[in-house]
Amino acid sequence: MKALRAARMERCIGCHSCSLACARQVHKVLSWNKAGIRISSSGGLSTGFEARVCLACHPAPCAQACPTGSLAQRRDGGVIQKRNLCIRCGKCAEACPVDAIFLDHLVNPYVCIHCGQCVPYCPHDCLELVDLPSREEEEGSDD
Amino acid sequence: MIRDFFRVMVVDLTTGKTRLKEIPGRAEYLGGSGLAAHLFREFGHIDRDWDDPEQPLIFAIGPLTGYFPLMSKTCCAFRSPYHNQYTESYAGGKSALSLRFADLDALVVTGKAKRLTAVCVGSRLVDVRDVEYMRGFDAIQTGRVLRKIFPGSGRRSIMRIGPAGENLSAYACINVDTFRHFGRMGGGAVMGAKNLKAICVLGDRGFDLPEGKAYPKLYKHIFEQLTTTEMMAKYHGLGTAVNINPLNALKSLPWKNLQQTSSPEAEKISGETFADDTLLRNAACAGCPVGCIHVGFVREQFQTNNQYLYRQVGYDYEPIFSCGGMLEVTEAPEVLRILDVIEKEGLDCMSAGVALAWATEALEKGAISENETLEPLKWGDSETYMRAVEHLGRQDNDFYRLLAQGTMKCAKRYGGEDYACVLGQEMAGYATGEVFFVAEGLGFRHSHLDSGGYAYDQKHDEKDVDKALNFLLQDGRERIVLNCMVGCLFSRGVYKDDLLAEALESVGYGELNGSMEDIGRRVQRMRWRLRLEMGYRPDEVVIPKRYTEITTWKGPVDVDYMDALRRAYAAKIMEMGAPPEDEGTQAPLSTAKKTPS
Numbered sequence: 086m087k088a089l090r091a092a093r094m095e096r097c098i099g100c101h102s103c104s105l106a107c108a109r110q111v112h113k114v115l116s117w118n119k120a121g122i123r124i125s126s127s128g129g130l131s132t133g134f135e136a137r138v139c140l141a142c143h144p145a146p147c148a149q150a151c152p153t154g155s156l157a158q159r160r161d162g163g164v165i166q167k168r169n170l171c172i173r174c175g176k177c178a179e180a181c182p183v184d185a186i187f188l189d190h191l192v193n194p195y196v197c198i199h200c201g202q203c204v205p206y207c208p209h210d211c212l213e214l215v216d217l218p219s220r221e222e223e224e225g226s227d228d
Numbered sequence: 229m230i231r232d233f234f235r236v237m238v239v240d241l242t243t244g245k246t247r248l249k250e251i252p253g254r255a256e257y258l259g260g261s262g263l264a265a266h267l268f269r270e271f272g273h274i275d276r277d278w279d280d281p282e283q284p285l286i287f288a289i290g291p292l293t294g295y296f297p298l299m300s301k302t303c304c305a306f307r308s309p310y311h312n313q314y315t316e317s318y319a320g321g322k323s324a325l326s327l328r329f330a331d332l333d334a335l336v337v338t339g340k341a342k343r344l345t346a347v348c349v350g351s352r353l354v355d356v357r358d359v360e361y362m363r364g365f366d367a368i369q370t371g372r373v374l375r376k377i378f379p380g381s382g383r384r385s386i387m388r389i390g391p392a393g394e395n396l397s398a399y400a401c402i403n404v405d406t407f408r409h410f411g412r413m414g415g416g417a418v419m420g421a422k423n424l425k426a427i428c429v430l431g432d433r434g435f436d437l438p439e440g441k442a443y444p445k446l447y448k449h450i451f452e453q454l455t456t457t458e459m460m461a462k463y464h465g466l467g468t469a470v471n472i473n474p475l476n477a478l479k480s481l482p483w484k485n486l487q488q489t490s491s492p493e494a495e496k497i498s499g500e501t502f503a504d505d506t507l508l509r510n511a512a513c514a515g516c517p518v519g520c521i522h523v524g525f526v527r528e529q530f531q532t533n534n535q536y537l538y539r540q541v542g543y544d545y546e547p548i549f550s551c552g553g554m555l556e557v558t559e560a561p562e563v564l565r566i567l568d569v570i571e572k573e574g575l576d577c578m579s580a581g582v583a584l585a586w587a588t589e590a591l592e593k594g595a596i597s598e599n600e601t602l603e604p605l606k607w608g609d610s611e612t613y614m615r616a617v618e619h620l621g622r623q624d625n626d627f628y629r630l631l632a633q634g635t636m637k638c639a640k641r642y643g644g645e646d647y648a649c650v651l652g653q654e655m656a657g658y659a660t661g662e663v664f665f666v667a668e669g670l671g672f673r674h675s676h677l678d679s680g681g682y683a684y685d686q687k688h689d690e691k692d693v694d695k696a697l698n699f700l701l702q703d704g705r706e707r708i709v710l711n712c713m714v715g716c717l718f719s720r721g722v723y724k725d726d727l728l729a730e731a732l733e734s735v736g737y738g739e740l741n742g743s744m745e746d747i748g749r750r751v752q753r754m755r756w757r758l759r760l761e762m763g764y765r766p767d768e769v770v771i772p773k774r775y776t777e778i779t780t781w782k783g784p785v786d787v788d789y790m791d792a793l794r795r796a797y798a799a800k801i802m803e804m805g806a807p808p809e810d811e812g813t814q815a816p817l818s819t820a821k822k823t824p825s
Contacts, residue, residue, distance in 0.1 A: 098519040100512035101325070102297070102451070109437060109444060115230075115294055116434025117325060117514065118383055125382025129375060130406040130511060131523075131540045137382075189434065190352060208455045208517040 086161035087214045089122070089199045091136035096209040099124060099134050106206035112195065118187050121197030122212075139163055139185045139197035141217060147196065150180035156196070161217040163199050229291070229736035230435050234263055234333040238271070239347055239356070241422055242281060242339030246354045255740060255747075259290035260714035261316060262751040263334055264305035265758060268314060271336055274761050278307040279396070279421040281340035287327065287427075290713040293515075294328035295443075295735050297451050298719040300515040302327060302410075303711060307762065309414040309421075310398040310634055310653055314758035315673050317412050320513030320716065321405030322431070326385035329431025341423040344394075348378045350430030362425050366390045366572035367403040370426060380430040388426035389416040390574025392621040396420050397632035399579035399653065403571065407511060407521050407542035411576045412653060412675060443734040450731070453722055455517050463520040463718050464510060468545035469499030471657075472553075478686060478781040480660040483553045484607060485585035486649050489659045489778050497552040497560055499545070506560050508540060513716070520718060526564045541568045546676075549657030550581025554649075555588065555613055562610035569614045573621030582654035583635045584616055586644065595643040600627035636772075646773035660685030661780045662790035663696050670766050670797050672704075672755055677717055679704040689782045691789040697796050708755075709748040756805030764805075766798035 107120035117123065123137040141162035148156045148164045155170035156177050173192035178184075187195040201214040234251040257266045264286045271284040285306050292299040302323040308315040327335060331351040341356075344363050348355040357377070362370055367390035374386050385405055392400035393416030400416030401409040410416075419425070437443060454460055462470055475481040476494040483491045495501065506524035513521070526539045541564040551570070552563040570577045588605040590596045598604055602619055603612045623629040631638040639648040649655045651665060652674025658664050660682045667681025668674055676682055679700045688696070707717060715723055723731070729741040740747075771794065776787045 098510050098512040098517075098521075099514065100517045100519065101514045102517045105294075105515065108434060109447065113437050114434040115328075115437055117329060118432065119434040123382055128381075129371060133509075190432070206451065206517075208519065 086159065086217045086219075087199055087201065088141035088161075088163055088217045089138060089197055089201060089203070090213055090215050091122070091138050091211060092213050092215075093209070093211045094134060094136055097124065097134040097136070097211050098209060099126065099130065100208065102206045102208065103136075103203035103212060106203045107197075110202045111198070111200060119189055119193075119195050120187070121195060122203055123187060136211075137183070137185050137187075139199070140183055141199065143220060146180040146182060147177035147186060150176040152176065156194075159199075161220050164196060166194075166196060166198055234259075235331060236267065236334045236336060237332050237349055238336045238338065239349065239354075240339040241337065241341040241345060241347075241356075241424060244341075244356050246349070246356075254291065254737075255743060256750065258709075258712035258740065258747050258751075259293075259333060260288050260303040261305075261708055261711040261755070262747060263288040263712070264303050264316060265314075265751060265754045267334055267336055268305055268758060271338060272307065272314070278309050278312050278418065281422065282338055283307050283418070285337040285415070285418050285422065285424075286334060287323070288334040288714070289324050289327045290715070291737050291740070292713055292715070292731055292735065293324045296447060296731055297454055298516050298518065298716045298722070299713060300324050300513040301714045301716050303714050304402065304410040304415050306415055306418045308398075309396060309417040311764075313762040313764050314755070315413040316711075316755075317402075317410040317415050317673065318677075318711070318714065319402070319404045319408045319410045320516070321408035322385040322514040323387060323404050323408075323429065324714065325514040326383070326429035326431035329383065329433050330429050331433045332429075335427070335429065337422065337424060337427070339422065344423050344425050346374060346377070346426040346428065347424065348428040348430060350380070351433035353430055353432075359425050363394065364391055365425075367574045368406070368572055371403070371406060374426050374428060378428040378430070380428075380432060383432060384428055384430045386426060386428050389419045389424075390572055390621065392574045392632070393417055393420040394425075395621070395623050395632070397575060397621065397623070398634050399576040399632070400574055401576045403574055407523065408513065409576070411578065413673060416574050438735055446730060446734045450722065450727070451517065454719070459721055460518045460718065464518050466499035466503050467520055467522040467543075469502050469522065469543060469548055471545045472498040472548060473500070475658070475660075478660070480658060480686070480780050481553055482549060482649065482655065482657055482659045484556045485554060485582075485589045485647060486655075486659060486774050486778060487589070489780055491553070491556075493556070493558040494553065496558045497548055497563055502543060502548070502560050506543075506564060516716065518718065524560070524564045526561050526568065539564070539568050541565075541571065543567065546657050547577045547581075550578045550654075551613075553657075554581050554585040556607035557610050557613065558608060559610070566610055566613050566617065569617045573617055575617065575621055578656060579635075579654035580617060580620060582649050583620065583631050583638075584613055586635045586639065586648050587616070587631065589647055590639070590642060590644040593644065596627065600625070600642070602628075648772055649774060650772060651775075652769070656682075658682035658685075659778055659780065661782055662691075662785060662793060663688075663700070665771055665775050665785075665790060666793045666797055667700055669769050669771050670794065670801060672759065677707065679707060685780070685782075691786055693789065693792045693796050696793055697800065700797060701800060705745075705748040705752050708751050709744055712747060712751060753804050753808070756801055757807065760802070760805035766801040767795070769794065769798065
């Protein structure tokens with residue numbers, strides 16, 4: 086199972102092409118917020134850039150907080166999103182420890198689904214899809 | 229498309245009230261430059277000076293802003309403190325995408341606040357705050373405080389002024405997101421006159437995309453063109469600083485207040501040297517994958533025992549020409565240190581460098597003394613120039629007060645007009661010859677980007693007035709179309725007419741395709757009309773003597789050719805700016821259907 090990693094953010098130039106690509110291709114909107122990855126400076130442009138992106142937690146606090154199953158745990162980490170089940174309570178964003186879930190003004194959550202569609206749009210190769218270690222062994226263990 | 233009309237927010241600082249207006253005219257003005265001129269017709273005043281509280285400060289974006297890469301600039305329009313006429317300046321940073329996502333095609337600021345004020349606007353927010361405590365703050369410190377008081381990290385743009393803007397310098401800039409600027413013609417003073425320290429634009433909305441595959445497919449195609457071909461290599465590689473060496477080789481590099489057009493020392497401040505020795509990293513405007521912003525660093529020891537600080541300073545060709553070559557400062561870190569002070573004061577670096585170059589020569593020739601300059605200005609002496617920049621920003625005496633109004637205004641008082649390097653405003657960095665000098669001297673915003681006169685000079689040594697004139701008019705018009713979009717002019721090799729048409733079509737503006745040339749022509753005329761109505765006399769423009777004394781790769785400047793081109797261009801401007809026959813001079817432009825060509 087793959088996960089998106091913002092592995093080389095020190096190369097980031099702040100073009101927002103990743104967010105725009107996610108919004109355009111995954112969510113079919115023109116936006117730099119309504120996206121699973123958002124870019125911000127760490128306090129002004131002279132400080133470099135940070136990516137707000139899902140870290141593929143397991144267990145995922147957002148999925149645990151979701152009362153309707155709209156966000157469900159992915160096998161090896163991160164979440165699967167079913168938009169039609171969302172009641173827009175905003176609990177997921179509250180639960181995320183790294184502010185990786187964006188809520189728009191209608192409380193629609195936007196979270197990375199680790200599809201990797203943003204990766205080819207990063208001109209400096211800051212992003213990559215990596216294999217998550219399989220969790221089967223741990224889950225199967227009785228220890 | 230998001231809409232086929234313009235959605236404009238108008239902030240009145242006198243009353244503190246804001247309103248939204250829906251204004252038709254997309255097919256006539258497109259956006260950006262055209263929209264700004266149209267809005268000036270509605271909100272501006274021909275019969276009042278630049279600092280009248282009711283004069284508007286306008287920020288406008290285009291129909292493709294945010295939709296496509298490099299559609300990432302904002303047009304800022306105002307009546308300039310430099311010449312009291314209508315003008316424009318362009319900047320990127322996050323300004324354009326912030327306006328797009330704030331759901332605004334334009335922001336218009338009118339009125340004057342009682343005390344120093346900062347404004348934050350977004351799609352669901354208007355916040356007007358007293359920031360009197362920021363009076364005198366430099367531009368960097370101002371940004372730092374604003375980031376704390378307004379929301380939206382990562383999805384906002386912060387535009388602010390430094391002391392030069394508060395003190396109404398005619399070439400105070402508006403600093404945008406740390407490394408970008410509405411640099412030229414004094415937009416910062418317009419903010420200062422309004423008691424407006426800063427504007428924060430919060431881009432917090434999103435929009436549905438057009439159905440179908442055409443748009444994402446075209447986006448991908450353009451993105452690949454920009455990132456995988458060599459087309460933009462110059463801009464993200466060495467950046468525009470790459471120009472130093474070739475211009476030096478062509479004897480077209482202004483040096484030592486244009487006493488020279490080349491120097492063996494130029495290599496020491498070349499793009500290559502900056503990249504090797506001082507380049508820290510690249511940055512980009514939001515919505516542009518090219519990353520042309522080059523951030524250099526300076527390391528300074530401030531105490532013994534290895535106590536160091538470092539500064540990050542953006543550089544480009546123009547800042548290096550104006551604060552390097554023109555001042556004969558030939559150490560890259562020293563150029564950056566001067567630029568850093570200029571950045572903090574909130575001055576246009578080109579005007580500031582050229583003004584100090586003139587002051588150095590005037591001091592050398594005895595037109596002024598150290599009583600005026602307060603510093604022993606000397607070619608290459610960066611420490612002295614850094615102090616002089618502060619005098620200029622803060623207008624510490626009568627001399628600096630006048631110099632902050634423009635080099636030529638100062639030269640008229642103290643003498644030295646012959647060697648004031650002013651082409652409408654302090655020159656850009658191209659001593660390429662007759663066509664450029666006329667192009668910038670008479671250009672609409674006295675910018676090297678009004679038309680490619682500098683490039684024409686580098687390729688043509690024939691002296692054909694008609695040919696050069698046609699080039700200036702045609703190239704100028706084509707750039708106006710891109711300025712209505714408001715695309716980055718670095719992308720002009722990519723966004724040719726066909727591609728622009730396809731891009732407009734893909735987001736639902738297909739009906740504009742056939743009218744682009746008409747729009748370019750209409751906006752070209754409209755802008756000149758505004759200038760002429762405010763007293764511009766292109767036939768009275770004087771190109772200072774210094775420009776007749778230089779030698780380029782083509783040999784000595786041909787004064788007769790330059791003068792003939794100047795007169796021909798001035799006549800054309802008068803013609804373009806004349807009221808159309810089917811309209812009275814006072815007719816609102818919104819009723820104009822088509823201007824005769």
